[in-house]
Amino acid sequence: MTAVQTSALALNPRPADAGDGAHLDVERVRQEFPILAERPYGKPLVYLDSAATSQKPQAVIDAMSAFYSRDNANVHRGVHYLSERATEAYEAARAKVGGFLNAAHASEIVFTRGTTEAINLVAQTYAGTHLGEGDEVLITAMEHHSNIVPWQMVCEQRGARLRVAPISDAGELLVDELEELIGPSTKLVAVTHVSNVLGTINPIRRITDIAHARGAHVLVDGAQAAPHLDIDVQALGCDFYALSGHKMYGPTGIGVLWGPGELLEEMPPYQGGGDMIASVSFERTVYNKVPYKFEAGTANLAGAVGLGAAIDFLDRLGHEALAAHEHDVLTYGIRALSEVPGLRLIGTAPAKASVLSFLLDGVHPHDIGTVLDRHGVAIRAGHHCAQPLLARLGLAATARASLACYSTRHDIDVLVAGLDTVKEALR
Amino acid sequence: MNVDLGDLYQEVIIDHGRHPRNFGELAGATHTAEGFNPLCGDQLTLYVKLADGHIAAIAFQGAGCAISQASASLMTTALKGKHEEEALALFGRVHAMLTEGPNGGVRPAELGKLAVLSGVWEFPMRVKCATLAWHTLRSALEATAEPVSTE
Numbered sequence: 388m389t390a391v392q393t394s395a396l397a398l399n400p401r402p403a404d405a406g407d408g409a410h411l412d413v414e415r416v417r418q419e420f421p422i423l424a425e426r427p428y429g430k431p432l433v434y435l436d437s438a439a440t441s442q443k444p445q446a447v448i449d450a451m452s453a454f455y456s457r458d459n460a461n462v463h464r465g466v467h468y469l470s471e472r473a474t475e476a477y478e479a480a481r482a483k484v485g486g487f488l489n490a491a492h493a494s495e496i497v498f499t500r501g502t503t504e505a506i507n508l509v510a511q512t513y514a515g516t517h518l519g520e521g522d523e524v525l526i527t528a529m530e531h532h533s534n535i536v537p538w539q540m541v542c543e544q545r546g547a548r549l550r551v552a553p554i555s556d557a558g559e560l561l562v563d564e565l566e567e568l569i570g571p572s573t574k575l576v577a578v579t580h581v582s583n584v585l586g587t588i589n590p591i592r593r594i595t596d597i598a599h600a601r602g603a604h605v606l607v608d609g610a611q612a613a614p615h616l617d618i619d620v621q622a623l624g625c626d627f628y629a630l631s632g633h634k635m636y637g638p639t640g641i642g643v644l645w646g647p648g649e650l651l652e653e654m655p656p657y658q659g660g661g662d663m664i665a666s667v668s669f670e671r672t673v674y675n676k677v678p679y680k681f682e683a684g685t686a687n688l689a690g691a692v693g694l695g696a697a698i699d700f701l702d703r704l705g706h707e708a709l710a711a712h713e714h715d716v717l718t719y720g721i722r723a724l725s726e727v728p729g730l731r732l733i734g735t736a737p738a739k740a741s742v743l744s745f746l747l748d749g750v751h752p753h754d755i756g757t758v759l760d761r762h763g764v765a766i767r768a769g770h771h772c773a774q775p776l777l778a779r780l781g782l783a784a785t786a787r788a789s790l791a792c793y794s795t796r797h798d799i800d801v802l803v804a805g806l807d808t809v810k811e812a813l814r
Numbered sequence: 815m816n817v818d819l820g821d822l823y824q825e826v827i828i829d830h831g832r833h834p835r836n837f838g839e840l841a842g843a844t845h846t847a848e849g850f851n852p853l854c855g856d857q858l859t860l861y862v863k864l865a866d867g868h869i870a871a872i873a874f875q876g877a878g879c880a881i882s883q884a885s886a887s888l889m890t891t892a893l894k895g896k897h898e899e900e901a902l903a904l905f906g907r908v909h910a911m912l913t914e915g916p917n918g919g920v921r922p923a924e925l926g927k928l929a930v931l932s933g934v935w936e937f938p939m940r941v942k943c944a945t946l947a948w949h950t951l952r953s954a955l956e957a958t959a960e961p962v963s964t965e
Contacts (some may be wrong), residue, residue, distance in 0.1 A: 517829045751879035761819050770855045783855035783877055812823050
């Protein structure tokens, strides 16, 4: 592993949960989200689309505003005061992410535009150099398009083969079948931690153990897991972990790729440009150290700062209190929706987080979405960027209500009442 | 803006959405086209049988929301017997009504039963649901090789 560049890269350990075992005061939490005071069509906003993007607490909005108001300058090259402050803020955010994921070192945190770019980075640099003719990449039937298409692209480029591990009708990954699909040609397994359509939580540790025993690396798409689960990349044993800031109360346009230092070191750069170099001449360029080797061009500095503030916010809530709260609302939602006549829940795995996908007899999800919208209820309707998964389930679309720290049982009640009006409008 | 849901989900739309007319495959079709709305997964196949430039028969198959199904169903009932040129002209007028509303220069009343689609304009996220069948019609008549996408 290469020595770190600045002392700011020292890891920022995640503080112990402030509210360990404590109850999450959801009304107080809601006060921190100014957008929840919006009234679409004059109705109180019931935001049940957090799996698409979460809303942002005031602390995140303020942190970004403060960065632009007081610290803004380009990083890593200015000799002046502001550049130093901006660099410090940017690297402090990296250290927070390192702590959030329990990375061994903050230099293992690569900032990207989001999960999608993080996966593309691994596909083009790691897979792009390790895959040979006839090699295989294994994904699962419940992946988001962003954990399918980059692999299709690199498999095409390298003459490799993309294989798909099956799921049950309830939406659980069939790990025994996955195990059988991992052979000597399997170079990489790419799997989502939490399904954005089903809410299923996949047994990552089990998958990494199986894959590693057969010499395959594992990438985990953590976009839907990061806002809900306590993530420890070392305990998960994976080789790459990708997440998006905007799904975990941070801003859009910032995401993270984590990988162990030695693995990142051996990978070629992703994009060429400024900041990713140590020296450039027309004959030869020497690349910068990790993580900078992968961060060509001026990064989304304020975005990283906002993500750091989002991690502070999550730490302040406390993981246990947050998990208990979200579990309560999810369980309440499952029960309440199950009692709606003609409603069918899609995705009924026992290990499940914060997503309620459903169908309503005789009503298309898109129509459900439009009627609910007029009642101030924001849900998602469609294929959720997981068309192969919906095809596997024999569906074209689902309606999806998804939860976050600010979701309440009352939100579920309004949703269920709204479904009555859906039936009425479309009778 | 507080548009009444009733403007969108008019009774005729609900009826055609639930019980689409001219639904099924059409034997002897001279023109077919596929339409797809990637946003919501709505999909339809349109079959047209042209004879002497006139639409002798027309049918569709597919799956989608109430608006897309009703629009396709209403379209088939409106087009039967029409000349190809008339059908394309109607495409233009319906498209203007759906995408531009009152600014499109089309008085819904002139469009007969299709006037029930005039409320869709006020729901921007749903306009593509209603235009899908019509784009597919144009593709079928102009024999475009590629499937139509509303994106």
